[in-house]
Amino acid sequence: MSEYSPPKRRDFLKTAAVGAAGAMGLSALKFERVFAQSSTGSAWVNGMQINPAIDNKRVVCCHDPKMLNNLPTSTSFSAQNAAVNATVVNANMDEMAMQLAQKATAAEAWSTIFRTGASKTWATTKVAIKTNGITPNNSSVNRVRVAIIKKIADVMVGFGVLPTNIILYDACDDPTPNYGTYVSASDATKIRAVVSARGASLGGLTPVTLVNWASGQGTCSCPADLVNGVVDILVDIAVCKMHDGTGGRYSYGSCTLCMKNHFGTFTDSTKSGHSDGLHVSAGSVSGGKNPDALFEINKHSAILGGNPVRQQLCIVDALLSNGTSGPGGPYDNRTDRIVMGTLAPMVDYLTANKILLNSAVMTSAQIPAAGQTAAATVLPQFLTSFGYTATDPNWLEYEASNPPAITAGTGGSGGSTGAGGSTGSTSAGGSTGSNSTTGAGGKGGSKAGGGSTTSNGGSTASNGGSTASNGGSTASNGGSTANNGGTIATGGADNGGTTAAGGAMGNGGTTFSGGSAGATGGAATSAPSETGGSPAAGGTSAESSTRANPTGGQTGTAETTGTTHGTSGGGCDIAGGDRSATRWGAMLAFGTVLAAKLRHLVSDDDKS
């Protein structure tokens, strides 16, 4: 099919980089908290993070009408897929991963989102992707489009996961009639995976006990590889549909999204296509127990157990959505969106509220009034059941043509005040700053005590390119300038500052004017971890300014820092100085030393 173009060289390089980055990330895993991993029961604990580097509450939504070339010519599954522009979907999902993980590159982002066990290599990692395979082949049901599943499979293969270890499944039914022709373990133009008829490729179905499974509704079961922890990574991909629950009472929150999708993970092993024990719930045909069953299965260790947590990404395909036509009907809205997050109830709550219940988005058909009323009662439980409140969700929706800048997280704190150098001595600059967490450069070395007589240039500045120097000036956040000898230091970025102009011109102390042109400092990309202003060597013979460590944050408001300090002492202090500045500084420092010695000699001579 035309929408699947062979990978280009650039794509290959990108995915190779993803794999490398992912492998590098392994070492950090062994320090992660181990969560409950019992084979039955809940693995969820309120406050638990699915991914330590990604806020559970963050949900990203990309809107892009270009993801569909046109409305499908019919409601058949093949027509739905033929309408998708897979290239655009592919690019948008990369950007979404970057927005979700707050990483500057897709490679970094995907390797942050997906993690495998500490004892695993990617080649031994097993991945399960949940889709909805129920309903007859190629009929009019709105279901997850192939391009979205293919993207996830491609990312996994890029890591080094074997296509035969990527399982596309629906334990409730056999997805083969709908997805079989789009899947191949060897054909890179297709979803590189294996389709599992129910639990066939996931170790079969094994009985599990659920409090909210209605008695007399068959045997509640789950794919054994999920229960036993053989599956390392679970990706939940749902399509955006409303759902009238048991008897039409909207007991699932009027929607069927990522959480409801797992009604196809916990299923009656005695009868294909059935999860009646969950749909009916606890023997009550009134559906009064729902949505409890929904919450129970989505806290279950089969889903949220493992270390790292098994279910690592939840996606809603909202290219086409159902507002009125129910879970089994054809799409009735073109919504041109994809939603992505790490925690299913958060993804569902926001998708339901921001898309399904939003008449500005669902312009063609809306959830009936009874469904909207029920949603107002049930949807908040999506949050409260997982320990969240209505103020917690963080919805980031953007136009694909204008994605927001990747905002850095909190930077590390900068170095502390450094002791100024006394005459001729070496002063300590700012201390080591703390590690930053999610990208922004840390606040630079705060303040270095001024050396009384001579100075050297700024010392090595680390995070955000901050500089602590002697000569005593304020080092600004994220790469700024400090200088000695009382120079005017402009620039200095801020947290994570980009391009901080170094100390411009430093008037030296008594002996001579120092300073030279400052260089660009603090150029920053995101910095997961860096130290703050490191010690600035003070004293008489320290090296001149050195280059600021360009690992600060990415953006920042430029600020003028570098107060004038010190009245004596020469040399230049160039925050973030470049190599030429360093040479100048070194020469000047050398000159300072020489001058001091000469003065000393003269003085001695005078004494004599």
Add this chain to the structure above:
Amino acid sequence: MEIRVARTCLAVASFSLLLGGSGCGSSPSSGPRPIDPTAFGAQFKIADNEIQGWTLNTAADSFWAGTDLVGGPGIDGAAATYTERGFRQGMFQYLSGPDPQTCTIEALDFGTADAATTMYVYAQANFISHSVAIPNYGSSTAIGGAAISGVTAYAHFGATYFEVGLSGLGDQTTSCTQCPLAQTFLDEFKKKSN
């Protein structure tokens, strides 16, 4: 005594025959039709080109007749909406028409005309965002739900409730170009219901 009994039986039998021959509804007898999905499916199945240009889709699962609404036509979690209103047995068909048009059909036996009407009223209130008229039918019998993906016609004849979903001619919310075709399908089902 025996003659009196025989006369009574004859009278009952005659009355039953009279009712059965009235031609009202889908049940020749006064009670619900027997549970026989095969017979039900055969009664309502649209044969290839019975409606010109429309044939059974070549995909697997394109025809189903049974009592298991969840796993059969794949109504899945929404099945209780029908079963709680009296669904007993049904037929599903997936047809292909002039490319790229498709049609999904659900003919569902609710046992009584009242139950089928109840289901229809529920559908009318809950399944439709843009209602459109189906030519030659009043809204108490049939109605269309137009969507950007096509139109679904809802109808009830006697104890049988129908959903006919048509797609392939684009957005039907501004102009229901498939409504006449929906009428053609409903006409067939009305005939088959008698």
